[in-house]
Amino acid sequence: MPERITDFHAHILPGADHGSESLDTSLAQLRLLKNAGVTDAVATPHFYPERDSVSAFLKRREDAAALLSGALTRELPRVYVGAEVLVCPGMEKMEGLQSLCIRGTKVLLLEMPFTRWNERFYETVYNISRTGVNAVMAHINRYPERAAQRLVYDCGVSVQLNSECFASRRGKKLAMKWLDSGCVTAFGSDIHGSDKSAAASALRLSQITEKTGEAGKSVLRKSNALLTGAVPLK
Numbered sequence: 473m474p475e476r477i478t479d480f481h482a483h484i485l486p487g488a489d490h491g492s493e494s495l496d497t498s499l500a501q502l503r504l505l506k507n508a509g510v511t512d513a514v515a516t517p518h519f520y521p522e523r524d525s526v527s528a529f530l531k532r533r534e535d536a537a538a539l540l541s542g543a544l545t546r547e548l549p550r551v552y553v554g555a556e557v558l559v560c561p562g563m564e565k566m567e568g569l570q571s572l573c574i575r576g577t578k579v580l581l582l583e584m585p586f587t588r589w590n591e592r593f594y595e596t597v598y599n600i601s602r603t604g605v606n607a608v609m610a611h612i613n614r615y616p617e618r619a620a621q622r623l624v625y626d627c628g629v630s631v632q633l634n635s636e637c638f639a640s641r642r643g644k645k646l647a648m649k650w651l652d653s654g655c656v657t658a659f660g661s662d663i664h665g666s667d668k669s670a671a672a673s674a675l676r677l678s679q680i681t682e683k684t685g686e687a688g689k690s691v692l693r694k695s696n697a698l699l700t701g702a703v704p705l706k
């Protein structure tokens with residue numbers, strides 16, 4: 473078992489987005505992750521560029537992080553602060569984009585909209601990956617395979633797999649294909665709330681790391697490398 477098991481994608485900051493409505497929920501989420509063996513979690517509240525300004529987002533995230541920080545204990549996973557940034561065309565020119573990276577790093581977690589992407593979306597991801605950030609595409613398992621492969625091979629991102637793909641045989645097959653490609657740099661629970669399905673997402677994360685052998689360990693090592701320079705809360 474690797475020393476650090478990192479959940480790279482978790483909606484665990486109280487009030488920062490719809491992932492957690494309160495400090496109690498955030499602490500319950502962290503306990504679920506802890507029980508699943510997670511040692512490190514990256515808090516990745518949604519950033520929607522059409523609804524939010526970078527400054528308003530950062531203020532909300534800061535307040536949420538301060539609230540959580542005051543309640544963290546040594547038994548809970550270490551928490552890093554990042555964002556899940558929805559790609560919109562032209563975003564590479566957005567002021568403050570770099571401030572959405574995981575704090576202390578140049579790592580930016582991106583997500584694609586669930587609509588058909590035209591060329592401008594691919595261009596934008598390519599351009600973002602050339603601005604000096606290390607772009608990681610969230611839950612690559614959710615996108616059509618061909619389109620997802622273009623993001624990696626044409627646009628230069630690495631990818632994060634959600635633990636949900638290990639819930640079905642088909643999802644597992646897809647996940648193993650991605651793992652074989654060597655492009656996966658992170659696993660994530662993408663935990664929202666603290667109900668049964670959140671618990672299952674957390675638990676699957678530990679199962680992935682157990683069941684994927686060397687490939688899974690290699691992903692965890694890559695995640696840890698991505699967090700170089702990141703300072704956890706508290």
Ligand SMILES: [Fe+2]
Nearest residue numbers: 481483556662
């Ligand atoms: Fe997410």
